[in-house]
Amino acid sequence: MMEQIPLFIGGVWRNTHPNESIPVVNPATEEQIGLIAKASLTDIEDAAIAAEKGFAAWKQVSALERATIMHKAANLIRERAEHIARTLTIEHGKPLAEAMGEVGATADTIDWHAEEGRRTYGRVIPSRALGVHQFTLMEPIGPVVGFAPWNFPLIQAVKKVAGALAAGCSIILKGATEAPTCAVELVKAFADAGVSPGAVNLLFGDSGQISEHLIAHPSIRKVTFTGSTPVGKKLASLAGLHMKRSTMELGGHAPVIVMDDADIATAVKISVAAKYRNAGQVCVSPTRFLVHSKVFDEFVSRFVDGARAIKVGDGLDPQVNMGPMAHRGRLKATEELVADAVSQGAKLETGGNRVGDRGYFFEPTVLTNVPVTALAMIDEPFGPIALINSFDDIDEAIKEANRLPYGLSAYAYTRSLSSANKLFNGIESGAISINHHSVALPEHPFGGVKDSGYGTEGGPGALDAFMTTKFVSLASVL
Numbered sequence: 001m002m003e004q005i006p007l008f009i010g011g012v013w014r015n016t017h018p019n020e021s022i023p024v025v026n027p028a029t030e031e032q033i034g035l036i037a038k039a040s041l042t043d044i045e046d047a048a049i050a051a052e053k054g055f056a057a058w059k060q061v062s063a064l065e066r067a068t069i070m071h072k073a074a075n076l077i078r079e080r081a082e083h084i085a086r087t088l089t090i091e092h093g094k095p096l097a098e099a100m101g102e103v104g105a106t107a108d109t110i111d112w113h114a115e116e117g118r119r120t121y122g123r124v125i126p127s128r129a130l131g132v133h134q135f136t137l138m139e140p141i142g143p144v145v146g147f148a149p150w151n152f153p154l155i156q157a158v159k160k161v162a163g164a165l166a167a168g169c170s171i172i173l174k175g176a177t178e179a180p181t182c183a184v185e186l187v188k189a190f191a192d193a194g195v196s197p198g199a200v201n202l203l204f205g206d207s208g209q210i211s212e213h214l215i216a217h218p219s220i221r222k223v224t225f226t227g228s229t230p231v232g233k234k235l236a237s238l239a240g241l242h243m244k245r246s247t248m249e250l251g252g253h254a255p256v257i258v259m260d261d262a263d264i265a266t267a268v269k270i271s272v273a274a275k276y277r278n279a280g281q282v283c284v285s286p287t288r289f290l291v292h293s294k295v296f297d298e299f300v301s302r303f304v305d306g307a308r309a310i311k312v313g314d315g316l317d318p319q320v321n322m323g324p325m326a327h328r329g330r331l332k333a334t335e336e337l338v339a340d341a342v343s344q345g346a347k348l349e350t351g352g353n354r355v356g357d358r359g360y361f362f363e364p365t366v367l368t369n370v371p372v373t374a375l376a377m378i379d380e381p382f383g384p385i386a387l388i389n390s391f392d393d394i395d396e397a398i399k400e401a402n403r404l405p406y407g408l409s410a411y412a413y414t415r416s417l418s419s420a421n422k423l424f425n426g427i428e429s430g431a432i433s434i435n436h437h438s439v440a441l442p443e444h445p446f447g448g449v450k451d452s453g454y455g456t457e458g459g460p461g462a463l464d465a466f467m468t469t470k471f472v473s474l475a476s477v478l
């Protein structure tokens with residue numbers, strides 16, 4: 001039996017006619033494993049109306065009760081973790097251990113936002129006049145539409161859903177087509193935990209149609225998107241046109257600066273694991289390695305050994321460290337990026353080829369001496385490709401780090417406090433990790449600068465993105 005993946009609108013699961021379905025493919029086997037209900041315009045409009053009703057109900061639920069319901073949802077995710085992780089691996093391709101990590105992080109993200117929802121404090125403002133009380137209230141902005149990407153279809157979905165619900169908003173989540181079941185499980189956990197009908201809704205389908213209809217819709221007050229920079233610019237323009245608040249978490253092309261005083265063995269060990277995690281389909285993936293010429297040969301040699309030691313295969317195999325690319329398009333794009341770099345003079349140190357002829361597997365790849373005109377040095381590679389070049393001077397490295405319009409994440413390795421200081425002040429990025437690789441935890445603000453977008457998810461200001469400030473000036477009646 002083919003798995004049927006439904007929509008969720010106004011507290012009711014809804015299937016569409018099988019002719020209006022989108023196939024789900026296992027990227028490790030290329031077998032069709034499911035059919036997703038594709039939302040019609042009527043479904044999309046119904047979701048907007050449901051989200052408006054859901055907002056009216058959910059904002060009346062006390063912050064404490066909302067937190068209790070959200071904690072219950074987090075625990076349901078934990079209870080169902082094995083099933084959710086397994087389907088995530090089958091649909092997306094990532095190794096089971098990575099999928100389990102994503103499920104665990106999802107539950108933690110819900111818990112963290114639930115508690116933040118109990119602390120949406122306003123401020124008291126000393127008034128200039130006697131008998132006048134002035135203060136601010138933080139109010140939920142209203143129904144939100146959130147778009148989850150396919151690379152982390154669960155953790156990037158929950159940041160939007162948990163943020164909205166904790167603030168007292170309702171949300172329509174557009175789930176990732178490549179790995180839809182985890183979005184269904186996420187929404188199911190909230191429904192089973194007792195969120196108001198319509199507070200969480202789930203759509204799949206034509207992302208262009210969904211975004212155009214909902215961003216323009218008068219009921220929708222906020223859009224939050226994780227995905228590519230070109231699509232983000234389009235949605236941000238649409239949001240501007242309709243005066244909707246937006247958060248845009250877009251692409252990256254993270255530089256990694258390795259100084260000559262760094263612990264090279266550690267830098268390589270951390271970087272190899274981070275580079276090939278999720279087959280490199282990570283917006284904060286370390287990508288442009290800029291290595292001091294004095295340690296370049298040692299770094300490359302160790303890195304190549306690390307890349308060759310990675311076992312590629314079906315993510316359900318516990319021995320596997322790297323699964324397939326999530327969809328056929330990424331495989332083709334990765335092949336093209338490697339061919340282009342080599343044709344422009346880059347040296348292929350290892351990898352560079354598709355693995356087998358079934359499944360979207362690609363070898364962990366290392367390219368060195370890559371010209372800055374190579375496409376991989378300009379566009380986000382979003383695949384298992386490490387690009388390693390050398391530098392002699394820290395200012396030169398910072399200049400190269402800032403060359404691209406992206407500014408999401410950056411990494412550096414050095415034992416010198418003065419170099420570290422220069423690097424974290426000089427590099428234009430939303431985040432920088434020095435001497436380790438910090439993953440995005442719920443308490444960390446996550447977002448980019450320049451073409452990597454604006455606004456942050458998580459961290460101390462997580463709920464601000466879903467709230468408005470109301471100023472109240474109250475005079476006593478004389």
Ligand SMILES: NC(=O)C1=CN([C@@H]2O[C@H](COP(=O)(O)OP(=O)(O)OC[C@H]3O[C@@H](n4cnc5c(N)ncnc54)[C@H](OP(=O)(O)O)[C@@H]3O)[C@@H](O)[C@H]2O)C=CC1
Nearest residue numbers: 149150151177207208211227228231249250251283380382
């Ligand atoms: N920042 C990040 O985490 C991510 C970055 N990317 C970047 O995007 C590149 C290409 O990814 P790819 O999926 O092939 O291409 P796209 O740029 O077409 O799609 C990127 C994401 O945006 C969604 N999307 C596309 N058009 C619209 C729209 N009009 N309205 C709303 N959502 C839309 C897609 O959903 P759908 O597939 O349903 O159309 C998908 O999730 C990657 O190489 C990477 O650089 C991609 C995913 C995540």
Ligand SMILES: O=C(O)CCCCC(=O)O
Nearest residue numbers: 152281282283284439440
């Ligand atoms: O959307 C992305 O690609 C970034 C997700 C980061 C997740 C993590 O570092 O754990």
